Amino acid sequence: MTDSHHKNGTTRRGFLAGTAMAGAAAVTGTAARATGPDPAITEVQPWARYLGEGVDARPYGTPSEHEAHVVRRNVEWLTADPISSVNFTPIHELDGIITPNGLCFERHHSGIAEIEPAQYRLMINGMVDRELVFTLEDLMRFPRENRVYFLECAANSGMEWRGAQLNGCQYTHGMIHNVMYTGVRLRTLLEEAGVQPGGEWLLAEGADASAMTRSIPMEKALDDCMVAFKMNGEALRPEQGYPVRLVVPGWEGNMWVKWLRRLEVGDEAWHHREETSKYTDLLEDGRARRFTWEMDAKSVITSPSPQAPITHGPGPMVLTGLAWSGRGTIPRVDVTLDGGINWVEARMDGPSLDKSLHRFYYEFEWDGSPMLVQSRAHDSTGYVQPTKDELREVRGENSIYHNNGIQTWAVAEDGSVENVEIA
Amino acid sequence: ASAQTYGLGREALPEEVAAWDIDIRPDGLGLPEGAGSVLEGEEVYLEVCASCHGGFAEGTGRWPPLAGGFGSLDGEDPFKTIGSYWPYLSTVWDYVHRAMPFGDAQSLSDDEVYAITAFLLYMNDIVLDDEFVLSNENFTEVRLPNEDGFYMDDREESPLWGAREVCMTDCAESVEITMRANILDVTPEDAALRE
Numbered sequence: 001m002t003d004s005h006h007k008n009g010t011t012r013r014g015f016l017a018g019t020a021m022a023g024a025a026a027v028t029g030t031a032a033r034a035t036g037p038d039p040a041i042t043e044v045q046p047w048a049r050y051l052g053e054g055v056d057a058r059p060y061g062t063p064s065e066h067e068a069h070v071v072r073r074n075v076e077w078l079t080a081d082p083i084s085s086v087n088f089t090p091i092h093e094l095d096g097i098i099t100p101n102g103l104c105f106e107r108h109h110s111g112i113a114e115i116e117p118a119q120y121r122l123m124i125n126g127m128v129d130r131e132l133v134f135t136l137e138d139l140m141r142f143p144r145e146n147r148v149y150f151l152e153c154a155a156n157s158g159m160e161w162r163g164a165q166l167n168g169c170q171y172t173h174g175m176i177h178n179v180m181y182t183g184v185r186l187r188t189l190l191e192e193a194g195v196q197p198g199g200e201w202l203l204a205e206g207a208d209a210s211a212m213t214r215s216i217p218m219e220k221a222l223d224d225c226m227v228a229f230k231m232n233g234e235a236l237r238p239e240q241g242y243p244v245r246l247v248v249p250g251w252e253g254n255m256w257v258k259w260l261r262r263l264e265v266g267d268e269a270w271h272h273r274e275e276t277s278k279y280t281d282l283l284e285d286g287r288a289r290r291f292t293w294e295m296d297a298k299s300v301i302t303s304p305s306p307q308a309p310i311t312h313g314p315g316p317m318v319l320t321g322l323a324w325s326g327r328g329t330i331p332r333v334d335v336t337l338d339g340g341i342n343w344v345e346a347r348m349d350g351p352s353l354d355k356s357l358h359r360f361y362y363e364f365e366w367d368g369s370p371m372l373v374q375s376r377a378h379d380s381t382g383y384v385q386p387t388k389d390e391l392r393e394v395r396g397e398n399s400i401y402h403n404n405g406i407q408t409w410a411v412a413e414d415g416s417v418e419n420v421e422i423a
Numbered sequence: 424a425s426a427q428t429y430g431l432g433r434e435a436l437p438e439e440v441a442a443w444d445i446d447i448r449p450d451g452l453g454l455p456e457g458a459g460s461v462l463e464g465e466e467v468y469l470e471v472c473a474s475c476h477g478g479f480a481e482g483t484g485r486w487p488p489l490a491g492g493f494g495s496l497d498g499e500d501p502f503k504t505i506g507s508y509w510p511y512l513s514t515v516w517d518y519v520h521r522a523m524p525f526g527d528a529q530s531l532s533d534d535e536v537y538a539i540t541a542f543l544l545y546m547n548d549i550v551l552d553d554e555f556v557l558s559n560e561n562f563t564e565v566r567l568p569n570e571d572g573f574y575m576d577d578r579e580e581s582p583l584w585g586a587r588e589v590c591m592t593d594c595a596e597s598v599e600i601t602m603r604a605n606i607l608d609v610t611p612e613d614a615a616l617r618e
Contacts, residue, residue, distance in 0.1 A: 075611055080485030084525070110528065123435055125444055131435040138431045163602040167610040191426035203446060209528040211521040213446060262443050271449050271511050273518040277503070280573060286497030290573040306604070334589065339598035343591045372598060382586025394581055398501050410600060419604035
C-alpha cells in the first residue's frame with residue numbers, strides 16, 4: 001500500500017493536526033498504562049468550578065462549539081452557481097439513522113423559497129370531480145401519519161462514474177438524508193378531490209422560482225406518497241420546502257417537490273424538463289432510460305472513511321455505515337477488509353424500516369495493516385448491491401444518475417483513508 | 424369507489440386554476456394562443472438570455488448550452504442540448520415560460536416564449552428559415568431529432584436485477600488499486616473548519 005501524499009507533499013496526517021485526539025498515547029494490544037496522573041482528572045476543570053448558562057440562554061439549542069466542523073458542505077466546481085446547486089450531508093460524522101434537520105443536504109433549482117405560511121395554498125386540479133384549494137390549516141385537519149424515509153438525490157455518487165474523484169463519503173454519498181415526516185397521505189387529498197377514470201398521472205409543482213414539476217404515476221401517488229409539513233417533529237426547514245413538501249418514498253429526490261403548490265391529475269405524463277433533459281440516464285448506445293424512479297439498494301462505510309480516519313492505532317475498532325433501498329428494507333450488509341476477497345456479515349442495528357436508512361456495524365481487532373474496505377447491501381427483494389464495474393458494464397460512464405456501486409476505501413497503516421477503485 | 428371525504432378546502436375558481444395551471448404537454452395540451460418568429464425571438468433572446476447562454480445558444484462559462492452536440496450522445500463526451508438530446512418541443516416552451524430567465528422567472532409573455540422557442544429551433548438547425556413563425560397552430564408539427572432516443576426504465580431486465588448468489592470467501596486471487604481520488608485532488612479542503 002502507498003502512503004497518500006497530497007501534491008504539496010504533506011500527508012493526510014496533516015489534515016488531522018489540531019483535531020482533539022483523546023489520549024495521545026497510541027494504544028497497542030491490551031489496556032494502556034498511564035505514564036503519570038492525568039490533569040484532566042487531577043486538576044479542577046473550569047466547568048466543574050464555575051456556573052454555566054441558565055435555561056433562558058438557549059431557547060433553540062445548537063450543537064457544541066466543538067462540533068463546528070459537522071456542517072453541510074458545498075463543492076464549488078460542481079455547478080455554475082450556488083443557487084441552482086447542491087450541498088452535502090456530513091454522513092461521516094453522524095450515527096444512527098436519523099439526520100438532524102439542520103444537516104439535511106440541500107438541492108435547489110432557484111434557491112430557497114421563503115414562503116409565508118398564511119399565504120400558502122395547495123391546489124388540486126385537472127381530471128378530478130372537484131378542483132380544490134387548501135390552506136395550511138386545512139391540511140392540518142386531515143388524518144396524519146408519521147413515517148421515516150430516506151431522500152437520496154438521483155445524482156448522489158454521480159461524480160464517481162468515471163472513477164474515484166472526491167475524497168470523503170460526505171461528497172461521494174452525502175446527497176441523502178433520513179427523517180421522520182408527519183403529514184397527510186397524498187391518497188387522502190386525491191380522494192377529497194375525486195380522481196376521475198383515466199387520471200393515471202399526477203403532476204406535482206413547486207411554488208419556488210423554478211416551479212419544479214415532475215410526473216408521477218397515479219399508482220405510486222395512491223400508494224405511499226405523503227404531503228408532509230413536519231420533519232423530525234418540527235416544521236420543515238425552509239430549505240426543505242417549508243411549509244409543505246411532497247414525500248415520494250424510495251424514489252429519486254428530484255420528485256419530492258418542495259414548497260408544493262399544485263397537484264394536477266392527467267391521463268398522460270408531461271415530459272417536463274426534469275424528466276427529459278435531466279433525470280434521464282444516457283447509456284452507451286446514445287439512447288437514454290427515462291422514468292428511472294426507484295433508488296436501488298446501496299451502502300457506504302461512513303467510518304473509517306477519508307474524512308474519518310483511524311486515529312487510535314491498532315486494536316479494537318468500530319467500522320460503521322449506512323445502507324438503504326428504494327424497494328424495501330435491508331436485511332443484510334456484507335463487509336470486506338481485503339477488497340472483496342473475503343466477506344463477513346455486518347451487524348445490523350436499530351430499526352429496519354421500509355425505504356429508510358439502516359445502520360450497520362462491524363467490530364474487529366485492527367492489526368494495523370492496510371485495508372481495502374467495502375460494504376455490500378442486500379435488500380428485501382433479494383437484490384444485491386453491484387460493483388461499479390458491473391454497473392458500467394450495463395450503462396457505460398455517462399448516465400450521471402443512479403450510481404449505487406460498491407464503494408472502496410483504502411485504509412493506510414497510519415490510519416489515513418482514501419477513496420479508490422480496485423480491480 | 425366511495426372514499427371518505429372531509430369537506431375540507433374549497434372549490435378552486437377558474438381564474439385561480441388558470442393562473443397556476445401553466446403546464447404544457449407533448450401533445451400541445453395547455454398551449455396558449457400566440458405566435459412568435461425566429462427574428463423576434465433573437466431580439467428577446469439577445470436581451471434576456473444571451474448573457475448566460477451565449478449569443479449563439481452555445482452557453483457561457485458553466486451555464487448550459489442550448490444548441491449543438493448532434494451525433495455526440497454515444498461518444499466519450501456527450502453534448503446534451505435541446506437539439507441533440509431533448510425529445511419534445513413542448514418541454515422547451517413549458518420550461519422557458521415557467522423558470523426562465525434565471526432570476527426573473529415568469530416574466531415573459533406567451534408570444535415572447537413562442538419567439539424564443541422559434542429562435543432556439545433555428546439555432547439548432549431544426550428550422551432553416553429565419554422567417555419561420557411558431558404558433559399554437561403549428562406547434563405540434565415540429566418534432567425534435569431525439570424524440571425516439573428514450574425508453575422506459577428497464578432495470579428489471581438488467582442482469583443485475585433480482586436475487587443473486589454472492590461469494591463470501593476466496594473470491595479473487597488478489598486486488599489492485601486502479602484509481603485514487605488523491606491524484607485528482609479536487610476535494611474541498613475543510614482544514615479551516617477543524618480548529
